[in-house]
Amino acid sequence: MxxxxxxxxxxxxxxxxxxxxxxxxxxxxxxxxxxxxxxxxxxxxxPFAWATVTAFKSETDAAAPKVSWIPPSGFTADAFVKVFQDGNIPLWTWNSLYTSAAITAITLVISALVAYALSRIDFRGKKVLMTVIIASIIIPPPVLMIPLFYQMVALHMIDTAWAVILPQVIHPAMVFVLKKFFDQIPRELEEAAVMDGASRMRIFIQVILPLSRPILAAVAIFVFISAWNNFLWPFISTNDGSILTLPVGLQTIKSAYGIQYAQNMASALLAALPLILVFLFFQRQIIKGVATTGLAGT
Amino acid sequence: MSSLATSSRSAERTASSSPTRTRPQPGPAPSRQARDNLTGWGFAAPFLAFFLVFLVWPILYGLFMSLTGKSLTGANDNLIGLANYAEALADADMWRSLGNTLYFTVISTVPLVIVALIMAALLNVGLPAQWLWRLSYFAPYLLASTVVSLFFTWMYNPQLGLINDSLAKIGLPKVAWLNDPNVAMWAIVIATLWWTVGFNFLLYLAAMQNIPHQHYEAASLDGAGAWRQFFSITLPQLAPTTVMIVLLQILASLKIFDQVYQMTAGGPSGSTRPVVQYIFETGFTGYRLGYSAAVSYIFFGLIVIVSVMQFVITRRRSA
CATH class of the missing domain: 1.20.5 (Single alpha-helices involved in coiled-coils or other helix-helix interfaces)
Known part of the structure; x- marks a missing residue:
């Protein structure tokens, strides 16, 4: 110009x-x-900077009445060493990782299957099913906590990973998001496969899924973040220290460490790190994913 | 939309009933409709199984529980009709917690929408290093509630906290953030704003980038400045997005529990205890499952009212 x-x-x-x-x-x-x-x-x-500075202080400096960005006795990684020696944070990170991964995988599979049926197959009762799934979007998880807890007790699943995973795989809004995406895939692309006599399942796996990678990624990102950070349900359904997820484990740390501010902040930062790192690497996909699933589902 | 669905459905019908099918069907071919019924429900089955067991059953069972005197000690499973509801409606603590939830919803939704809009508008001007700005505004959204609560409890610390220290440095009086019943809810709102505004910000940013450029070009030819363009083009174009974000935010804010439970445990003296915490406490600390299920359903009723409002508003808009 x-x-x-x-x-x-x-x-x-x-x-x-x-x-x-x-x-x-x-x-x-x-x-x-x-x-x-x-x-x-x-x-x-x-808040990030202050947590980081605190985490790298000695406990004495962290609790000093004079607030300082540069601690009088210098920076130290003692708090991180102590947190690692306790061994809880790595264990809880692992628990969070595999439960969130399982939730994401199961959610993707079952939601994509039902969304495909709703989008492409003309079966009896489809309209009713669609209406029920959409209506269920409004059910707030806190309403379920009392009966679901009771149910998990009856199923002997309390304090197991199953209790954490199974109730979190139902995302009606994501079914809706996937269905809307499948609706936009041109039918012509399937027709060749239909002509060859391919089964519905083969068409779904070989034609539809490869074309749906962006939306599958978006849904996976959304489900993983919400599972990773979910607090209320894992908090209710698990109690045993070896099975806790990161958010729930951190809550117990707060009372255990009490006024050990440096260790509190070191734990919080270690808990925050995995998703922040993932975000740095996949920023574009995550932002796109959140923007597509955020409004579309509701 | 419906016309599109029908047309593509008929396309599918012609495609698969075409006579060029090469592979022979094993045995007598069932009618197409019967086969579609089978495959359709077959595809739906896995989702449906989870849906029925972990959503439909508990929601119905909860309704049943709310009509009983059920407790965690297993004392009284008898049906007691609407007695739990009658008790809840006369329960001052229930109303207080519901009031706290509504108060939080009102005072959190406003900043969570306005600050998100401001952030998106600033970035939409086309600042360099977009990723850096997005990272700073959105990163907190990736944190678990417990991390946020640890950060803010530490910053709100009355004696050692960063915030009071900064206030003192500029000559302002110290504030007992989480310990003052008049301030605690605002402290929760500030922490929540920091935590989740990034989500609304992303939704706004995506919507702004979808506004056609021609609108702005036409406006600048007419000599409209940046402010004029923002108020006469951007804001009106964003109206549908704003409605959605406000409604979504109201629904999200009504479910407030984590931060409050972790930062103040509902205190001081119940001034921040939201209704979800009341349900949690009557159920798990008070062992009164039936009663807490009844309060759950009163809360659910509130959510349904807001959701129906959302449905009506979005319907009217698209109609």
């Missing part, structure tokens, strides 16, 4: 000046925008 203005012939200089003026205004505006955005970014990063 700048070059365009510069190469304009002389008679237009007046117009060029006029065009330049609002542009300078935009730069001033942009500086203001940057300043506000930066202020917000700093405010949003301070």
């Amino acid at each position: 700048a070059t365009q203005t510069l190469t304009r012939p002389a008679p237009h200089t007046a117009g060029a000046a006029a065009a330049r003026k609002p542009r300078r205004k935009i730069t001033a505006g942009k500086a203001a925008v940057t300043a506000v955005a930066a202020l917000l970014a700093v405010l949003w990063l301070v």
Whole structure:
């Protein structure tokens, strides 16, 4: 744009000046925008920064009445060493990882299957099924906690990974998201396979699923994040220290460490790290995934 | 939408009933409808199994429980009709917790929508290093509630906390954030704003990037400045998104439990205890499963009302 203005012939200089003026205004505006955005970014990063600084202090410095960003006795990784020696955080991270992975895998499989049927197969009772699934989106999980707990006791599943995993695989909104995506895949793509006499299952696996990678990724991301961070249900259904997920385990740490602020912050940061790392690597996909599933499902 | 569905359905019918099918069917071919019924329900079966066992059954069983005197000690399983509901409606603690939930919903939804809009609008101007801004605003959303609570309990610490120290440095009085009944709910709102605003921010940003460029080009030709463009193009174009975000946020805020339970345990003196915590406590600490199931259903009723409102509003918009 700048070059365009510069190469304009002389008679237009007046117009060029006029065009330049609002542009300078935009730069001033942009500086203001940057300043506000930066202020917000700093405010949003301070809790992370303060937790990090605290975690690298000695317990004495962390609990010192004088608040300091640079601790008097220097930085130390003692808190992290202690947290690792306790061994709980790695164990809980593992528990969170495999339960969340199982929840994500089961959710994807069962939701994609039913969504395909709702999108493509003309079966009796389909409308009713669709209505029931959509209606169930409004059921808030807290309403289920009392009866579900009682049910898990009856099934002898309390304090097992099953109790954590099984009730979390039902995401009616995600069924709806997948169905809407399948609806948009042109039927012609399946027709060749139908002509060959391929079964529904083969069409689903070989034609539909490969075309649906973006939405499957989006749903997987959404389900994984909510499973990884879920607190209420795992908190209710597990009690045994060896089976706790990270969010629930951290809650017990708070009371165990009491006023050991550096260890509290080290644990919190270690718990936060996995998803933050994943986000740094898959930022584009995660942002897209959240944006597509966030509104579409409800 | 419905016309699209029918047309594609008929396309499918012609496709699969075409005579060029090469592979022979084993045995007498069942009618197409019967086969579709079978495959359809077959595909739905795995989901349906989980759905029935872990959603439909508990929701119905909970309703039944709410009509009994069931307790964790197993004392009284008898049907007592609507007695639990009658008791709940006369229970001052229940109303107080419901009031806290509604209060939180109102005072959290407003900043969670407005700050998200501001963040998205700032980034939409086209700042460099987009990923860095997005990371800072959205990263907290990736944290578990417990991590957020640990961060903020530490920052809110009355003597050693960063926030009170900063207030003191600029000459403001210290605040007993989580220990003052008049302030505690606001402290929860601030922590929640920090934690989840990134989600609404992403939804707004995606919606803003979908606004056609021509609108802005036309407006700048007419000499409309950035402010004018924001208020006369961006905001009106975002109206449907705003309605959705507000409703989603209300539904999310009504379910408040984690942060409160972890940061104040409902205190000081019940000033922050939300209704979900009341359900949790009557059920698991008070052992009164039947009664807490009844309170669950009162809470559910509230959610249904908001959801129906959402349905009606979005329907009217798309109609």
